[in-house]
Amino acid sequence: GNSVTQMEGPVTLSEEAFLTINCTYTATGYPSLFWYVQYPGEGLQLLLKATKADDKGSNKGFEATYRKETTSFHLEKGSVQVSDSAVYFCAPTGADKLIFGTGTRLQVFP
Amino acid sequence: DARVTQTPRHKVTEMGQEVTMRCQPILGHNTVFWYRQTMMQGLELLAYFRNRAPLDDSGMPKDRFSAEMPDATLATLKIQPSEPRDSAVYFCASGRATDTQYFGPGTRLTVL
Numbered sequence: 001g002n003s004v005t006q007m008e009g010p011v012t013l014s015e016e017a018f019l020t021i022n023c024t025y026t027a028t029g030y031p032s033l034f035w036y037v038q039y040p041g042e043g044l045q046l047l048l049k050a051t052k053a054d055d056k057g058s059n060k061g062f063e064a065t066y067r068k069e070t071t072s073f074h075l076e077k078g079s080v081q082v083s084d085s086a087v088y089f090c091a092p093t094g095a096d097k098l099i100f101g102t103g104t105r106l107q108v109f110p
Numbered sequence: 111d112a113r114v115t116q117t118p119r120h121k122v123t124e125m126g127q128e129v130t131m132r133c134q135p136i137l138g139h140n141t142v143f144w145y146r147q148t149m150m151q152g153l154e155l156l157a158y159f160r161n162r163a164p165l166d167d168s169g170m171p172k173d174r175f176s177a178e179m180p181d182a183t184l185a186t187l188k189i190q191p192s193e194p195r196d197s198a199v200y201f202c203a204s205g206r207a208t209d210t211q212y213f214g215p216g217t218r219l220t221v222l
Contacts, residue, residue, distance in 0.1 A: 032208065043114075043201050043213035044153075089153070093208045096165060097143070100153050 002027040002094030006101035009087075013080055013108050021075040021104045023064075023090035031092040033057075033066055033073040038087045038103070047075075047088070080108045112136045114214035116202050122220045128190040131217045133202030134183055142185045143211060144170075144177055145201040153201075159185065160207070192221045 007022040025031065032051045036044040048057030053068035062077045073090060085108045091098040115134045123129055135142050143158040157167035162179040170177065174193070179185045189196055199218050203211040 034210070036213075043215050044203075044211075045213065046210050049210065096141075096160070096208055097155065097158060098208075098211060100155075102152050 002031060002092050002099050004090055004092055004099050004101040006088075006090045006104050009103070009105035011104060011106045013106070015082055015108055015110050016079045017108075019075070019077040019080045019084075019106065021088055021090075021106070023073045023075065023101060025071050025073065025090075025092040025099075027071070027092055027094065030068070031094060033064070034091045034093075034098060035062070035064055035073070035075050036089040036091060036100075038089065040086070044089060080106070082108045082110055084108050112212075114202055114204050114212050116200075116214035116217050118217060119215065120218045120220075122222065123192055124222050125193055126191040127221075128188065129192045129196075129219060129221075131187045131200050131202075131219070133185040133187075133204075133214060135185065135202070135204030136212055137183075139204035139206055139212070141205050141207060141211075142179060143203040143205075144185070144187050145203065146198045147201060147216075148198045156187070156200075189219075192219075194221045197221050 004025045034049045035047040037047045038044045048059040050057040050066035056065045087103045090101040141160045144156040146154045156169045157177040176188045199216045201216045203213045205211040
């Protein structure tokens with residue numbers, strides 16, 4: 001079945017630093033790809049998504065590009081803020097559901 | 111702004127008691143998911159429904175957990191009897207088929 005691997009956390013950055021959180025997946029067919037974010041004490045919420053190869057999802061300054069050739073969907077942001085501190089989950093679709101990664105905690109310090 | 115609602119938000123109970131968690135999915139969504147989140151295990155899919163029919167409950171401990179959708183506006187997750195290892199945050203999410211899932215705020219369960 002489909003699976004996903006994301007980089008271990010925590011990722012610790014200073015404000016305005018560049019962020020990359022790696023995500024790779026294995027899949028049969030062509031899954032849709034999602035990034036979700038979970039702020040402390042809240043449920044997961046959609047950050048961005050891409051539904052086909054070479055699509056770029058973007059939201060709140062975050063971007064990720066669907067790379068079929070490398071089966072990756074890395075999350076990037078050019079300049080992080082303290083308010084971006086959260087846990088980020090990568091998730092491809094698979095068999096009627098989302099396959100969530102283990103989550104990567106991001107901590108941004110002023 | 112449609113949202114998934116979950117009740118209760120917090121529940122503290124003693125071992126052996128029955129616990130019922132409720133979820134109201136977003137109107138028009140035909141798929142409902144139940145997840146459990148702990149520090150040790152992360153996010154686990156327990157069960158999900160489409161058009162109120164259970165599709166997969168293989169993630170659920172069968173002897174004590176049960177999930178139902180009595181109607182399109184209500185999904186329930188029951189634990190009977192509860193155990194301390196069931197302490198976790200339980201999330202409900204709804205969506206249309208394999209499209210975006212919308213998560214509720216969760217029920218934080220503590221079993222003493």
